[in-house]
Amino acid sequence: MRVGLFVPCYIDQLYPDVAISTLEVLEQFGVQVHFPNAQTCCGQPMANTGCADQAAPMARRMIEIFHSFDYVVCPSGSCTAMVTHHYGHFFHTKGRDAYEKLRKKTYEFTQFVAEFLRPERFDIPFPHRVGLHQSCHGLRELRLGQCSERMLETRDLAGELLSKVPGLTLVKPTRVDECCGFGGTFAVAEADVSVAMGQSRIEDHLQAGAEVVTAGDMSCLMHLQGLLERQKQPLRVMHLAQILAGRPKDINVSTRGSS
Template identity: 55%
Template sequence: MTVALFVPCYLDQFYPEVAIATLELLERLGVDVVFPPEQTCCGQPMANTGCTADCAPVARRFVDIFAPFDSIVCPSGSCTSMVRNHYDDYFAEDDDAFLHVKQRTFDLCEFLYDELQIQELKIEGQDVCFPHRVSLHQSCHGLRELRLGPSSENMTVRDNKVRQLMNLVKDVEWCDLSRPDECCGFGGTFAVNEADVSAAMGRDRVADHVGSGSEVIVSADMSCLMHLQGLIRREKSPIEVMHVAQVLAGRKLKKTNAK
């Protein structure tokens, strides 16, 4: 199986270390990974702001680039959901290339949990360890569109795929939140159009994580973490953020926000 790695724009520009950790993790698990260098944005920012005509050629370009691969893996729930759940308007129902890309595009944690079904994490024969107090931020796209875990407004029982994967990491001490599936307030262009509301929601989420005793917020979606990290840095809150790929790949916690 040859897997194409799709790296969202904001990861490429601001958090390339998350993309590198994703690549290392997949390759360590025996996956043949290809990074198509001609890849561009998935079109989500244009779609979110109603610019569907501008999004259409971007979506078609995405499918042209990624259709030749067995699977497409992305370390971002929102971008994965854009392809899986919001590309239909740009393609014919019988477009085989689009249908393949739609069906075979996975969030990283979804791919590890459902497709590879990994049972352990090791680096050079040693267990991956992360000896820290951890709280989990679950992004809205991951929960409500990709169903990576259960959400409080829906009574359907689901595995929490991100947490189950984190449970393969040794020495993690979980810190539970009072509202474990509440939105962080980012929402892409919502953070621009409704900046005050977005910031208030983000501060509320940071307070819940800090109040739980957590040292680090872990999430499968770096866009949420980017929003929370900005608030954490401005207010000098005693907590860090890390993408789940970094933890699973064995990265260490770098403390930058301690008072």
């Protein structure tokens, strides 16, 4: 099984350790992982701004770059959903088959781990109280967990994986799947509302007694981290892959990446 690692641009540039952790977890299970370095961005910022013409070349590049892999794995529900749920209209007339192939083999990280690798347990303990932030696109586009609005029972993949980490205690905020307010360019264009939304997520997780907030999407966590660091709140953010990869050895080590 040859897996192409699809690393969101902001993770590549700002949170390399999240991608390294993803790579390490996959390799632990014997997966052969490659990072094709022609990749840049899936085009979501352009698409979500309404600039379909600017997003379309990104979609075409993704097909070229990943066509030779058996699977594509991405440590982001949002970027995965962009590929699997929002590329369709770029390939209405041309390249439909090639896109279908990409769509079917592209998986979000927790989805891939839960579906193909099915770990019994993870080795490295994480003796901390962890709040799980359910990132919206992973939840409501990819259905990686139970959506509070929907009356259909759905497996909670992230929760299942975290329960296999020794020593980890999962704590539950009262609003289990409210948006953090990142929303891509929304975070800047609607900064006031965005900050108010992030603030209420932080308070909810603090109330629940979380020491760490984790998520399948680093973008949500980047937004929360920005608020937490400004306010010097006793709450850290870590991507799910980082916890599963056994990071950090010492929780007080900065999550601000490898430098």
